[in-house]
Amino acid sequence: MADEQQPSAGPFDVNTVRELVRLMRRFDLSEVNLQDGSKRMRLRRGTSQPIAAVPSAPALMATQQAAPAMAPQAAVTAPVSNSRLIDVKSPMVGTFYSKPAPDKDDYVKVGARVNPETVVCKIEAMKIFNDMPAGVSGTVAEICVQNGGFVEFDQVLFRVEPS
Amino acid sequence: MFQRVLIANRGEIALRVIRACRDMGIETVAVYSQADKGAPYLALADRAVCIGPGPAVDSYLKYQRIIAAADVTNVDAIHPGYGFLSENADFAEMCRDCNIEFIGPPHDAMRKLGNKNEARKLAKAAKVPVVPGSDGLITDEAEALKFAHQVGYPVLIKASAGGGGRGMRVARNDMSLISGLSSARQEAEAAFKDGSVYLEKYLEQPRHVEVQILADQAGNVVHLYERDCSLQRRHQKLVEESPAPNLPRKVRDNICAAATRLVKSAGYFSAGTVEFLVDKDNNFYFIEVNARIQVEHPVSELVTGIDLVREQIRVAAGEKLRFKQDDIVHRGCAIECRINAEDPADNFRPSPGVITKWQPPGGPGVRLDTHACHGYRVPPNYDSLVAKLLVYQPTREEAIKVMRRALHEFIVEGIKTTIPIHQKIFNTSAFVEGQVDTTFIERTFLGGA
Numbered sequence: 001m002a003d004e005q006q007p008s009a010g011p012f013d014v015n016t017v018r019e020l021v022r023l024m025r026r027f028d029l030s031e032v033n034l035q036d037g038s039k040r041m042r043l044r045r046g047t048s049q050p051i052a053a054v055p056s057a058p059a060l061m062a063t064q065q066a067a068p069a070m071a072p073q074a075a076v077t078a079p080v081s082n083s084r085l086i087d088v089k090s091p092m093v094g095t096f097y098s099k100p101a102p103d104k105d106d107y108v109k110v111g112a113r114v115n116p117e118t119v120v121c122k123i124e125a126m127k128i129f130n131d132m133p134a135g136v137s138g139t140v141a142e143i144c145v146q147n148g149g150f151v152e153f154d155q156v157l158f159r160v161e162p163s
Numbered sequence: 164m165f166q167r168v169l170i171a172n173r174g175e176i177a178l179r180v181i182r183a184c185r186d187m188g189i190e191t192v193a194v195y196s197q198a199d200k201g202a203p204y205l206a207l208a209d210r211a212v213c214i215g216p217g218p219a220v221d222s223y224l225k226y227q228r229i230i231a232a233a234d235v236t237n238v239d240a241i242h243p244g245y246g247f248l249s250e251n252a253d254f255a256e257m258c259r260d261c262n263i264e265f266i267g268p269p270h271d272a273m274r275k276l277g278n279k280n281e282a283r284k285l286a287k288a289a290k291v292p293v294v295p296g297s298d299g300l301i302t303d304e305a306e307a308l309k310f311a312h313q314v315g316y317p318v319l320i321k322a323s324a325g326g327g328g329r330g331m332r333v334a335r336n337d338m339s340l341i342s343g344l345s346s347a348r349q350e351a352e353a354a355f356k357d358g359s360v361y362l363e364k365y366l367e368q369p370r371h372v373e374v375q376i377l378a379d380q381a382g383n384v385v386h387l388y389e390r391d392c393s394l395q396r397r398h399q400k401l402v403e404e405s406p407a408p409n410l411p412r413k414v415r416d417n418i419c420a421a422a423t424r425l426v427k428s429a430g431y432f433s434a435g436t437v438e439f440l441v442d443k444d445n446n447f448y449f450i451e452v453n454a455r456i457q458v459e460h461p462v463s464e465l466v467t468g469i470d471l472v473r474e475q476i477r478v479a480a481g482e483k484l485r486f487k488q489d490d491i492v493h494r495g496c497a498i499e500c501r502i503n504a505e506d507p508a509d510n511f512r513p514s515p516g517v518i519t520k521w522q523p524p525g526g527p528g529v530r531l532d533t534h535a536c537h538g539y540r541v542p543p544n545y546d547s548l549v550a551k552l553l554v555y556q557p558t559r560e561e562a563i564k565v566m567r568r569a570l571h572e573f574i575v576e577g578i579k580t581t582i583p584i585h586q587k588i589f590n591t592s593a594f595v596e597g598q599v600d601t602t603f604i605e606r607t608f609l610g611g612a
Contacts, residue, residue, distance in 0.1 A: 031237075033166070042166075093214055093228040095235055125231030126261065150235045152213040153228060154197065 172244025408597025
C-alpha cells in the first residue's frame with residue numbers, strides 16, 4: 001500500500017482496492033498485480049491455504065472452486081480408497097482441460113466407460129495441446145483435477161475402476 | 164525487478180538461488196524430480212513442482228516440462244544454476260522466446276563461447292594467449308600427426324562440444340594419438356551429440372587459474388579476480404581458493420585483464436568464468452569460458468564481498484552494475500572444499516544414502532553452502548556434491564588453520580564423504596606451501612585413499 005497520503009484516488013487508494021476486489025470476484029480473477037513506479041501491490045484471491053510447498057505422498061487434488069493456474073492446490077488425505085482403483089497420472093507438466101473446448105462437454109464424467117485409447121482429457125503446455133488417453137480399461141471412479149488446473153509430473157488425474 | 168523466478172536445478176545451487184531471491188523479495192518456484200521428492204530445501208521455495216522421474220534426462224533436462232512449469236506458475240525468469248541446462252543456448256533462447264528471462268548470458272554469446280574451438284578463435288582475436296592448438300577441427304589422422312609433430316608430444320585431444328573436464332584424452336606418441344582420436348570422437352558423439360575434436364599442446368603439471376567475470380546488459384564488464392582450482396581429481400575440482408598462491412601480481416593483473424577483454428569481445432553479460440592454464444614459467448593460456456555461475460563462485464564472493472547470484476538476477480532484470488572495476492577490492496584469502504558423497508578409501512565410489520548424523524562446522528570465517536541436513540537422503544542419480552565448505556581469513560596461513568578446524572568439526576555419518584581426503588590435503592606441505600598443480604591429487608594420493 002502507498003506510504004504517503006495521496007489527495008486523489010491512485011491505484012493504492014482503499015476505494016480502488018475495494019473496487020478491484022469486487023471486480024476480481026465478479027470476473028473470477030485469481031490475481032491482480034499493480035505497479036506504480038516503486039510501489040507495488042498484489043491482490044490474490046483463492047483459498048487461505050499456503051501455496052503448495054513440498055507435496056508428500058501422491059495426494060488427491062481436491063476439486064475446488066478457486067480460479068485456475070495460480071490457485072493453491074490443496075493436498076488432502078485420500079478418502080477411503082479402493083485399492084482396486086488405478087491411478088491415471090500426468091506424464092507432463094501443464095494445464096489440465098477436462099473438455100475439448102469451453103462450450104463442449106467434458107471428455108468423460110464419473111461413471112464413464114473407458115478403454116486404453118479413450119481420450120479422457122488434454123494437457124496444454126506451451127500452447128501445445130496433448131490429448132491424453134486413459135491407458136486402462138474400466139470405469140471412471142474419480143476426476144481429481146479441476147478443468148484449467150495446473151498439473152505436475154505424475155500427478156493423479158483420474159482414478160479408474162478396472163474392468 | 165522480477166516478481167517470481169523458477170529455479171531449474173536442484174541441491175545446493177537451487178537453495179543458493181532460492182536464498183538470493185528471498186533476500187530480494189522475489190518469489191521462488193522450485194522444480195524437483197521424484198528422486199528429490201521430500202528434500203527439505205524444497206520447502207524453502209514458495210512453490211515446488213514435480214517435473215519427472217529421477218534420471219536427469221527425464222526431469223532436470225526435460226526443458227519442455229521446465230518451461231511448461233515456468234509458464235503455468237507465471238514466473239518472470241528462470242535461473243538455470245550450473246550443469247543441466249545452464250549452458251544450453253537453445254534452452255536460453257527458448258525461454259526468452261516465451262517471454263521468460265533466462266538468468267544467464269545471451270544465447271549467441273553462449274553458443275560462441277560454448278564451442279571450444281570457436282572460443283579459441285575469439286580469444287586469439289582478443290589477443291588472449293591460447294594453448295598452441297590445431298587451428299580448427301581435426302578431420303583426419305594426417306592432420307593430427309602433423310600438428311603433434313609441430314608442437315611436440317604430449318598433445319591433448321579435446322571434444323569441441325565438451326566441457327567441465329569431459330571429452331579429453333592425452334596422447335604421448337603417434338600410436339596413442341591415432342587410437343585416441345577415434346575413441347575421443349566416439350565418446351564425444353555419444354556424450355555431446357557432436358563428435359568433432361581438436362588438438363592442443365598438453366601442458367605438463369600446469370596450474371588451473373580462472374577469472375570470475377560479471378557483466379551487465381549495458382556492456383559494463385568487471386572481474387572479481389582469480390581463483391586457483393589446481394587441486395583436481397579426474398578433472399573434477401576438489402579445492403578452490405583465491406588469491407592464487409604464489410602468482411606474481413603482474414601475471415594476475417594480465418590474466419584478469421585478458422579475461423575481461425575476451426568476455427567483452429563476445430558481447431557477454433551475466434556471470435561467467437574464464438579458465439586458464441599457467442605453466443611453470445607463469446605463462447598463461449586460455450582454455451575455455453564457463454558461461455554460467457559456477458560451483459566455486461562463493462570463493463570470489465568472500466574475497467570481494469559481492470553476491471554473485473544477486474548480481475546475476477539484477478543484470479538479467481536489466482539493471483546496471485553498481486560498481487566499477489576500481490570499486491572491487493580483493494581482501495584476504497578464501498578457500499573452498501567440495502564435500503562429496505564419495506568414499507575416498509574406495510576409489511571415490513559414490514556413496515548415496517541417508518545421512519544419519521549431520522554435525523556441520525561453524526564459527527567466524529566459516530561458510531557452509533549445503534542443501535543437506537540430518538535425515539536427508541542423498542539420491543544416487545546426480546553428482547555427489549553434498550556441501551561446499553568455505554573459510555575466509557586475512558591470510559592463507561590462517562585460512563588453512565581454520566579449514567583444518569572446520570573439517571575436524573564436520574561430522575557426517577550414514578554416507579561416506581571426502582572430508583578425510585580434504586584433511587589429508589590440508590596437512591600436506593606441498594599444498595600448504597602453495598606448490599600444487601593439476602596432477603597433485605593423482606600423484607600424491609594415487610587415485611585412492
